[in-house]
Amino acid sequence: MAELKLYDITKIYDDAEGTETAVDKASVTVNDGEFLVLVGPSGCGKSTTLRMIAGLETATGGTIEIGDREVQHLAPSERDVAMVFQSYALYKRMTARQNMGYGLKHSTDMSAEERDRRVRESAELLGIEELLDDKPEAMSGGQKQRVALGRAIVRDPDVFLLDEPLSNLDAKLRSHMRTELQRIQSDLGVTTVYVTHDQTEAMTMADRIAIMNNGVVQQVDPPEVAYEHPNNEFVGAFLGSPAMNIFDAVAHEDTNGYDIGVEDTTLGRIPHEAVEDDIGGESVRFGVRPEDVHLDDLPDDATGGCRFPATVRVTEYQGNDNFVYLDVGDRSLTARVPPGIYPEPSDEVTARIAAEDVYLFDPETTASIKTRGVGGEGTDTQPITRG
Numbered sequence: 001m002a003e004l005k006l007y008d009i010t011k012i013y014d015d016a017e018g019t020e021t022a023v024d025k026a027s028v029t030v031n032d033g034e035f036l037v038l039v040g041p042s043g044c045g046k047s048t049t050l051r052m053i054a055g056l057e058t059a060t061g062g063t064i065e066i067g068d069r070e071v072q073h074l075a076p077s078e079r080d081v082a083m084v085f086q087s088y089a090l091y092k093r094m095t096a097r098q099n100m101g102y103g104l105k106h107s108t109d110m111s112a113e114e115r116d117r118r119v120r121e122s123a124e125l126l127g128i129e130e131l132l133d134d135k136p137e138a139m140s141g142g143q144k145q146r147v148a149l150g151r152a153i154v155r156d157p158d159v160f161l162l163d164e165p166l167s168n169l170d171a172k173l174r175s176h177m178r179t180e181l182q183r184i185q186s187d188l189g190v191t192t193v194y195v196t197h198d199q200t201e202a203m204t205m206a207d208r209i210a211i212m213n214n215g216v217v218q219q220v221d222p223p224e225v226a227y228e229h230p231n232n233e234f235v236g237a238f239l240g241s242p243a244m245n246i247f248d249a250v251a252h253e254d255t256n257g258y259d260i261g262v263e264d265t266t267l268g269r270i271p272h273e274a275v276e277d278d279i280g281g282e283s284v285r286f287g288v289r290p291e292d293v294h295l296d297d298l299p300d301d302a303t304g305g306c307r308f309p310a311t312v313r314v315t316e317y318q319g320n321d322n323f324v325y326l327d328v329g330d331r332s333l334t335a336r337v338p339p340g341i342y343p344e345p346s347d348e349v350t351a352r353i354a355a356e357d358v359y360l361f362d363p364e365t366t367a368s369i370k371t372r373g374v375g376g377e378g379t380d381t382q383p384i385t386r387g
């Protein structure tokens with residue numbers, strides 16, 4: 001059991017193709033026993049970060065601490081971490097039992113009995129006792145993945161590192177394995193960094209998520225905090241499906257607040273106390289999540305909000321919810337509505353957005369100006385000061 005601390009870790013690749021900063025001063029503390037998910041688009045530096053923690057890649061700068069040990073100069077075998085790869089990387093000629101025991105045999109002086117006991121216990125935890133004498137070729141993808149996990153678990157590491165371990169599984173098995181992995185991780189209580197490019201996976205599995213873009217960690221927070229209070233436009237747009245609607249807009253000063261205008265339409269109307277700085281007359285980026293665009297007939301809430309006409313382009317039936325693609329002037333706006341609401345193409349509807357659900361971002365710095373909430377007294381959200 002141990003805390004994992006990354007401080008300013010950096011990786012600069014310098015080869016024939018030029019110099020590339022793959023990871024730029026990443027600082028994250030993963031608490032003892034925590035399940036941290038590192039998420040971001042392909043190529044943003046997730047695997048490189050994980051490989052630096054494991055010692056498979058040398059950091060160009062920064063420090064890595066596991067418990068009270070600085071490990072960035074240690075060999076992988078001395079770090080007490082175990083890594084699971086997307087590709088499973090099992091030895092083809094070995095049985096599951098041999099695959100799982102191999103690391104113990106070659107990197108510890110553990111007795112054969114002790115090794116065998118550990119392998120059996122891990123197999124039990126993973127529900128793969130019956131597979132122990134099988135070779136990988138006889139196994140399904142899901143079974144191979146469990147053996148690969150087993151090989152990491154038997155080592156009883158301080159830190160568990162998983163790089164997109166479920167990507168090769170079909171959707172149903174993936175969702176089952178998500179739950180399984182969470183159970184196993186919480187049973188073992190082992191500090192875990194889990195890498196994925198899939199924001200749904202990140203949101204559903206993580207104690208906290210670290211969102212990365214272009215080698216830079218953008219935010220580290222519990223999923224609901226990052227979702228409702230993104231630090232910047234990238235995080236707001238990356239989390240959530242369908243993605244947040246985002247438009248260039250202007251904040252028009254009004255007596256009670258700001259009318260957030262996108263071309264000729266006011267899409268958002270927010271009270272002054274929702275933002276700390278005076279944004280009257282300024283360009284902003286306006287964001288609203290699809291589930292916050294309402295097409296029902298509820299009255300406006302007391303804190304402002306906005307109604308505007310829209311034309312239905314198409315409605316996508318989803319079963320639990322419907323996605324309605326709307327035209328508002330020249331812009332497309334996606335609404336996620338309850339299953340009872342199913343407007344037809346060309347229908348004219350009234351869309352409604354509550355003040356608290358409006359997000360605003362700075363067009364230059366991309367930092368958040370307003371996240372969920374309306375600020376002021378009696379709300380749980382404080383207005384954001386732009387730095």
Ligand code: ADP
Binds near residue numbers: 021022041048
């Ligand atoms: P992710 O896992 O988030 O998809 P990676 O960490 O694999 O991203 O890669 C981050 C960046 O570093 C990418 O632009 C990738 O091309 C580059 N990169 C990764 N490995 C190497 C390498 N061995 N040599 C040069 N560039 C690399």
Ligand code: MG
Binds near residue numbers: 046047048
């Ligand atoms: Mg990767």
